[in-house]
Amino acid sequence: MIKLPKISMLSPELTKLLKMSDSVKIIGTLDASGEPRLSANDTLTSLNGISLILSEKLEKSQCNRDLVRSIWYGKPVTVLVFHDGTSFEIRAKIYRCLIVGPIFDEMLARAREKYGPDADIAAVWELIPEKCRDVSEDTVLREQKAAHPYYDSHLDRESVRSIISK
Amino acid sequence: MDSLKVSELEHLTAKYPDVSPFVILKLSMICHGVALTPRALDKVQSATYNFGFLEPFGIDYEGRTKDKAMPGPILLRDASNVYINYGDAGYADPYRVDWDEEDGIFLLMDGGELIDSVDFVPRPGFFGKKTNRGVPMEAVADVRAQKLILTAYQRCRLWETGHQCRFCAFFTSENAAKGVAGVASAEMDTADIYETVREALKERGRFSEIYLSGGLDESGKELFDNELDRYIRILQAVGRNFRGRFSSQLMAPAYSKRQVKRLYDETGLTSYCPNIEVWDEEKSNWLCPGKSRLLGHKEWVKRTLDAVEIFGKGYVYTQVVAGAELAAPYGFKTIEEALESNFQACEFYAKNGVIFLSTIWRPHHASRLGRQQMPPLEYYIRLARGLYQIRREYGLSADNDDYKHCGNHPDSDLERMD
Numbered sequence: 001m002i003k004l005p006k007i008s009m010l011s012p013e014l015t016k017l018l019k020m021s022d023s024v025k026i027i028g029t030l031d032a033s034g035e036p037r038l039s040a041n042d043t044l045t046s047l048n049g050i051s052l053i054l055s056e057k058l059e060k061s062q063c064n065r066d067l068v069r070s071i072w073y074g075k076p077v078t079v080l081v082f083h084d085g086t087s088f089e090i091r092a093k094i095y096r097c098l099i100v101g102p103i104f105d106e107m108l109a110r111a112r113e114k115y116g117p118d119a120d121i122a123a124v125w126e127l128i129p130e131k132c133r134d135v136s137e138d139t140v141l142r143e144q145k146a147a148h149p150y151y152d153s154h155l156d157r158e159s160v161r162s163i164i165s166k
Numbered sequence: 167m168d169s170l171k172v173s174e175l176e177h178l179t180a181k182y183p184d185v186s187p188f189v190i191l192k193l194s195m196i197c198h199g200v201a202l203t204p205r206a207l208d209k210v211q212s213a214t215y216n217f218g219f220l221e222p223f224g225i226d227y228e229g230r231t232k233d234k235a236m237p238g239p240i241l242l243r244d245a246s247n248v249y250i251n252y253g254d255a256g257y258a259d260p261y262r263v264d265w266d267e268e269d270g271i272f273l274l275m276d277g278g279e280l281i282d283s284v285d286f287v288p289r290p291g292f293f294g295k296k297t298n299r300g301v302p303m304e305a306v307a308d309v310r311a312q313k314l315i316l317t318a319y320q321r322c323r324l325w326e327t328g329h330q331c332r333f334c335a336f337f338t339s340e341n342a343a344k345g346v347a348g349v350a351s352a353e354m355d356t357a358d359i360y361e362t363v364r365e366a367l368k369e370r371g372r373f374s375e376i377y378l379s380g381g382l383d384e385s386g387k388e389l390f391d392n393e394l395d396r397y398i399r400i401l402q403a404v405g406r407n408f409r410g411r412f413s414s415q416l417m418a419p420a421y422s423k424r425q426v427k428r429l430y431d432e433t434g435l436t437s438y439c440p441n442i443e444v445w446d447e448e449k450s451n452w453l454c455p456g457k458s459r460l461l462g463h464k465e466w467v468k469r470t471l472d473a474v475e476i477f478g479k480g481y482v483y484t485q486v487v488a489g490a491e492l493a494a495p496y497g498f499k500t501i502e503e504a505l506e507s508n509f510q511a512c513e514f515y516a517k518n519g520v521i522f523l524s525t526i527w528r529p530h531h532a533s534r535l536g537r538q539q540m541p542p543l544e545y546y547i548r549l550a551r552g553l554y555q556i557r558r559e560y561g562l563s564a565d566n567d568d569y570k571h572c573g574n575h576p577d578s579d580l581e582r583m584d
Contacts, residue, residue: 032583059570060584068582071244072186097245099570100311100372101288108371120371123245 005095005128009049014081014088014132018045018052023083027054029066030075039063043107044079052079052092052127055107059122067125070094076130086136092127099123169276171198171261178547185551188244189576191282193546195274196526199257200240200250206272209265210237215286218293220305238287239310239573240274247287247310247573251528256537287311290372292365297358306354306362312374312570314366316359318400319393321352322381329456331443333490335530337381352381353396356403363404375571376404379417384460393418394425401433411436415483415566420461420469423476430476437566439483440470442522444491445511452496453535471518479519480562485575486511488549489527489541501545505552512553516560523567523575524549550576558584 010018017023025044029037039062044054056064070077071094079090098104104124111119144151153160175194179187202210210216215237231253239247240263262275263284274281293304308315321337324330366373378400386392397416405412411434420440421429429435443457444450451458457466473482491497491504498504508524515522526546529538554577557564564578565571572578 065583068244072188072583096243096283099245100241101285105370112370 005093007050008129010046010129011088011132013086013134014090015046015049017081017083017086017088020083023081025054026080026082027063028078028080029063029070031062031066032069037062037066043110044081047103047106050128051095052090052129053103053107053124054127055111055121055124057111057121061122064123067094067097067123071097077127079127080135085138087134089133089135090129091131092129095126095128097123097125169279171259171276172279172281174543175281178544181544182547182551185547186244186580186582188242188246189550189579190543190547192242192246192248192579193526193550193576194543195240195248195250195261196528197540197543197546199254199260200248200252200274201257201260201262202237202252203262203264205265205267206263207231207234209272210286211235214288216289216293218302218304220302238289241285241287241311243282243284244569245311246569246579249310249574251530254528254530256529256531290366291369292362295365297355297361299355299358301355301358303358303362303365306358307366309366309373310573312372313572314363314373314376316354316363316376316378316400316404317380318354318378318396319352319380319383320354321383323383323385324381324456327456329459330534331454331456331487332534333443333453333487333493333527333529334534335532338532354400356399359400360403360406363407367407374413375566376412376414377417377572378404378414382419382456384419388422388425389460390419390421390425394421394428398428398432401429401435405434408434410434413566413571415439415571417441419457420466421473422469423472426469426473426476436477437481437483438473438477439485439567440466440473441485442466442470442511443485443487445486446491446498446507449491449497453490453493470515470520474519480521481566482519483521483523483564483567484515485523485525487527488524488546490535492541492545493527493529493535493538501541501548504541504545505548508549509552509556512556516557516562519562521557521562521564521567522553523564524553524577525574526576546576550580553577554580557581 025041027039027041031037041054044052047053058064069075076091076093079092081088107124108121111121171194175190179190211234216235217238218235236252239249241247264273264275266273271283272285274284287310290309295303297303322330378397383393384390397418414435415437416435417439444453447463450463470482470484486508491507512522529535529540531537563581567575567578568581569579
């Protein structure tokens with residue numbers, strides 16, 4: 001009934017971004033009515049270079065409830081990781097939810113290290129990336145220029161106009 | 167060739183798209199049973215999974231090997247747990263859990279078909295330690311993923327007169343007869359309990375609920391007074407570990423208002439669960455003769471509602487042993503009648519602020535009902551869905567008895583998306 005997830009290594013660039021404490025990490029989910037929802041989650045990381053791990057602080061947060069729906073009904077989620085012009089968009093399947101065990105403990109330890117000994121987490125989620133795209137501005141621009149060289153170039157731009165001597 | 171269990175799962179998952187497939191799988195595992203392959207059994211002997219040989223509820227399982235320890239409950243990928251009577255000989259064609267050495271995971275199989283990857287609740291850090299009196303801590307407390315389970319009185323006095331509930335197999339094992347903790351008294355020592363809880367809390371982020379229950383003891387000046395005093399002593403001992411009220415549940419008989427007030431005022435308890443076991447009065451009298459004789463069905467219900475005045479709406483629970491109401495020879499003849507009865511009960515309790523939950527009746531050779539046929543899986547799916555929907559209409563959420571704090575109630579598992 002289940003197909004065990006295909007395991008592949010995350011790219012070194014993405015792994016680096018995930019480990020940076022000041023990168024922006026966004027989770028995109030669908031709520032009960034099919035409405036797209038976004039939530040920032042600075043805990044998103046990878047502990048093994050293969051799967052994505054995040055902790056949710058609250059059992060009843062929008063994201064946590066949407067992740068339950070995703071794992072129950074096999075719906076993918078989208079993750080965006082961004083830092084200083086470099087960004088990756090990842091489509092991922094929810095592999096499992098953890099409320100006990102070494103990975104849960106590791107993520108709780110991180111939360112307590114960051115926010116103090118009274119910090120808590122509700123659940124840890126493990127996501128398996130299915131598709132990963134480099135959506136950094138430079139990359140996207142390069143791709144578009146190759147396919148559509150005349151898009152997004154207003155004719156008054158300096159890079160387009162010839163230099164007319166007065 | 168497709169297996170019957172897989173076909174059944176696929177059919178029912180498609181038929182009930184609003185019920186989590188994990189809840190359906192869990193129910194199927196409870197109905198059909200789960201056995202461990204020799205490889206899996208070897209793997210759970212490791213320090214991560216080994217739950218030892220003590221069984222705090224003292225149930226007599228026939229098919230367990232004496233030289234291999236059993237693991238804790240199974241964890242599904244959505245973190246819900248499945249409490250399985252490992253080794254019970256009553257399963258005709260159980261699922262199997264195997265260990266995949268290459269990928270380092272346990273696999274739930276049906277014949278040659280892979281159903282899902284699973285895990286087990288890990289062994290808690292306090293197992294293997296002893297209290298100052300030399301009592302093994304695993305004899306004092308059992309665990310689920312985040313729940314610490316204390317059994318205050320490891321005997322039920324209804325068995326002394328043959329008036330035990332007909333579905334019950336608690337305290338029937340050889341160990342239970344000797345005293346599960348290896349001590350002469352059935353009553354747990356408060357110092358042992360305090361020390362065990364203190365030790366358990368050293369494990370980072372492990373426990374978020376303390377649960378207390380025990381066999382029924384009606385003795386005392388007023389009915390149940392000795393038992394109440396015992397629970398208060400134990401809850402006070404547990405409470406020495408906390409600043410104020412702590413997330414907890416007591417599963418006990420329906421006490422008088424005076425007794426419930428004492429329970430609330432003198433301890434840090436947050437929820438109370440006097441189990442009705444069976445809603446239909448006539449069937450209840452047959453299935454729970456001891457409780458009927460002592461208190462009677464109507465008084466049990468009245469006292470349960472009275473407890474809401476003290477613990478508050480949504481903090482008084484009651485459970486049925488779902489399926490026992492269909493047992494032969496005097497149970498309901500159809501699942502429609504049984505569903506109607508349980509839904510009526512849930513609605514009645516919900517109107518009065520009480521959370522009505524189902525647990526699954528697993529027929530057992532040591533109970534008076536013996537090994538009977540369980541109701542079909544679809545009955546349990548419809549029951550879980552119906553109970554969940556009724557409670558939701560009344561704004562009730564089983565916070566003390568959800569997937570994380572118990573795991574034995576498929577209907578409260580469904581609350582996770584709310």
